[in-house]
Amino acid sequence: MVKGIEAAGIPVVHMCTVTPISMTVGANRIVPTIAIPHPLGNPALTKEEEYELRKGLVEKALNALTTEVEGQTIFDK
Amino acid sequence: MKLEVGHIFIKDIQFGAESKIEDGVLYVSEEAVKAIVLEDEKIKSVKLDIAKPGESVRITPVKDVIEPRVKVEGRGGIFPGVIAKVDTVGSGKTYALKGMAVVTAGKIVGFQEGIIDMSGPGADYTPFSKLNNLVVVCEPIDEIKQHDYEQAVRFAGFRVAVYLGELARELTPDETKVYETYGIMEGKEKFPNLPRVAYVQMLQSQGLLHDTYVYGVDAKKTLSTIMNPTEVMDGAIVSGNCVSACDKNPTYVHENNPVVHDLFEEHGKTLNFVCQILTNENVYLADKMRSSDWTAKMCRLLDLDAVIVSQEGFGNPDTDLIMNCKKIEAEGVKTVIITDEYAGRDGKSQSLADADPAADAVITGGNANEVIILPKMDKVIGTLDYVNTIAGGNEHSLREDGTIEVEIQAITGATNETGFNCLSAR
Numbered sequence: 236m237v238k239g240i241e242a243a244g245i246p247v248v249h250m251c252t253v254t255p256i257s258m259t260v261g262a263n264r265i266v267p268t269i270a271i272p273h274p275l276g277n278p279a280l281t282k283e284e285e286y287e288l289r290k291g292l293v294e295k296a297l298n299a300l301t302t303e304v305e306g307q308t309i310f311d312k
Numbered sequence: 313m314k315l316e317v318g319h320i321f322i323k324d325i326q327f328g329a330e331s332k333i334e335d336g337v338l339y340v341s342e343e344a345v346k347a348i349v350l351e352d353e354k355i356k357s358v359k360l361d362i363a364k365p366g367e368s369v370r371i372t373p374v375k376d377v378i379e380p381r382v383k384v385e386g387r388g389g390i391f392p393g394v395i396a397k398v399d400t401v402g403s404g405k406t407y408a409l410k411g412m413a414v415v416t417a418g419k420i421v422g423f424q425e426g427i428i429d430m431s432g433p434g435a436d437y438t439p440f441s442k443l444n445n446l447v448v449v450c451e452p453i454d455e456i457k458q459h460d461y462e463q464a465v466r467f468a469g470f471r472v473a474v475y476l477g478e479l480a481r482e483l484t485p486d487e488t489k490v491y492e493t494y495g496i497m498e499g500k501e502k503f504p505n506l507p508r509v510a511y512v513q514m515l516q517s518q519g520l521l522h523d524t525y526v527y528g529v530d531a532k533k534t535l536s537t538i539m540n541p542t543e544v545m546d547g548a549i550v551s552g553n554c555v556s557a558c559d560k561n562p563t564y565v566h567e568n569n570p571v572v573h574d575l576f577e578e579h580g581k582t583l584n585f586v587c588q589i590l591t592n593e594n595v596y597l598a599d600k601m602r603s604s605d606w607t608a609k610m611c612r613l614l615d616l617d618a619v620i621v622s623q624e625g626f627g628n629p630d631t632d633l634i635m636n637c638k639k640i641e642a643e644g645v646k647t648v649i650i651t652d653e654y655a656g657r658d659g660k661s662q663s664l665a666d667a668d669p670a671a672d673a674v675i676t677g678g679n680a681n682e683v684i685i686l687p688k689m690d691k692v693i694g695t696l697d698y699v700n701t702i703a704g705g706n707e708h709s710l711r712e713d714g715t716i717e718v719e720i721q722a723i724t725g726a727t728n729e730t731g732f733n734c735l736s737a738r
Contacts, residue, residue: 252597253631255597256628
C-alpha cells in the first residue's frame with residue numbers, strides 16, 4: 236500500500252514496529268513504533284503518559300512527511 | 313550428557329476401572345483422570361474421549377498435544393519447572409508412551425486453535441491423526457479471563473500426561489534409544505574432523521496467548537541460551553500458545569523434535585552435534601535485535617561451522633528468522649533455515665514478510681494458505697462453534713452439509729517448521 240500510494244505521487248510515512256520489514260518492502264519514510272500488538276500505544280503507561288507518547292509519534296510522522304529524503308530513511312531520533 | 317529413551321508402544325486406549333498398561337493397551341480410569349483435571353478450580357467440568365486412527369472423528373478446537381513420559385533414572389522429572397521441581401533434566405533414563413497422545417480441547421481460548429481429523433483428507437495433513445488420542449475436553453468456570461483459562465488447560469494436559477507416563481515406570485520398554493552429547497573440548501577431541509553443528513530453535517514468545525516456557529520460564533523474558541539437546545526429551549520446553557495451528561509447536565513436537573533427532577542420527581558420523589541454542593520471537597524491535605545478536609554471538613563463541621534454524625509461527629517472526637540468519641552468517645557460520653509460507657491461496661504471493669540474500673538455504677513446511685475441503689465427520693470431539701473464526705477459517709467455512717472449507721493453516725501441525733509434518737513436494 237505504501238508503495239502503491241507513493242507511485243501515485245503522494246508521499247507516505249510508514250509507522251511500524253518491525254522497521255526491517257518496512258525496509259525490505261521499500262518504504263521511504265519510516266517511523267518506528269512501540270510494539271507489534273500496540274504500535275501506537277503502550278498499556279504499561281498511565282493514560283496521560285500514553286497521550287503524550289501518541290501525540291509525539293504523530294508529530295514525528297507529520298515531521299517525517301514534510302522532510303526531504305535521499306532514499307530510505309528511518310526517523311529514529 | 314547421556315539419555316536413554318525407552319519406548320513403550322501403545323497400540324490401543326480403552327476406558328477401564330483402573331488405569332494401567334497391559335500388553336500394549338492403555339486402560340484409563342475416567343474417574344482418576346477427571347479428578348486430576350478438576351484439581352484446578354478454574355476448570356468447571358471435563359469430558360474425556362478416545363480418538364483412534366481411521367475413525368470418522370474430528371477433534372477441535374485443539375490446544376495442545378502431549379506425549380506421556382516418565383523419568384525412571386537420573387535427575388529431575390518430566391516437565392521441570394512446570395510439573396516436576398526445577399532440576400536439570402536430559403540424563404539418565406526416560407520412558408515414553410509411543411503411538412499415543414493426550415490432546416487438550418474445548419471451548420476456544422484465543423482464535424488460533426486447530427483441527428485434527430482422524431480420517432479423510434484432513435488426516436493426511438496432521439501427524440497426530442496417526443496416534444491413539446486421549447482427548448481432554450475442558451470447560452472453564454464462568455467469567456474466567458482468557459489467559460487464566462489457557463493456563464488452566466495447559467497445566468491440566470501436563471498433569472494428565474505425567475499421570476499416564478507414571479503407569480509405565482515399572483514396565484520394560486519395547487525398544488531403547490541412546491542419545492549423548494559431549495562437553496565443548498570433549499566433543500572436539502572425540503570428533504576432531506567433523507563439522508561442529510548446533511540447532512538454533514526459535515520459540516514463539518509474542519505474548520497474548522502466544523508463549524512458550526523453558527523450565528517453566530516464559531520465553532519472552534529470556535535471553536538466548538544453550539541447552540543439551542536431550543533436555544527437550546524430558547519436557548524442558550512446553551507449549552503455551554494459541555498461534556496458528558499449522559505452524560505452532562505443540563508440546564509433543566518439543567518432546568520429539570525432528571531436528572534434534574535427525575542431528576543425533578548424524579552425530580559422530582557426518583557431524584558433531586554440539587548443542588541446542590534457544591532464542592525467542594518477541595514483539596519489540598529491540599528484543600528482536602538483542603536476541604538475534606546473542607544467538608549469533610553464541611554461534612561464534614562455540615566455534616560452530618553450521619547451524620539449522622527453525623522458526624515457529626509466521627509474520628513478524630520472519631524478521632527474527634532473517635535477523636538470526638544474517639547475523640549468524642556474518643560470523644562465518646553457515647545456516648539452513650526452516651520456515652513455512654503464507655503465499656496466498658494460489659501460492660503466488662511473497663512467502664515470507666522478510667528476506668535477505670544470506671538466506672540461501674531454506675526449507676519450507678508448505679503453504680499454509682492452501683485451501684482444503686474437509687468432509688463431514690460422524691463424531692466431533694469438542695465443538696464446531698469456532699470453525700468459522702479460527703485462523704484459516706472464514707464466515708463460510710462451515711457449510712450446511714457439514715463439510716468445512718478451510719486453509720490448511722487451521723489443521724494442527726500441517727506446515728510445522730521443525731519438519732514434524734507430512735507435506736512433501738514429492
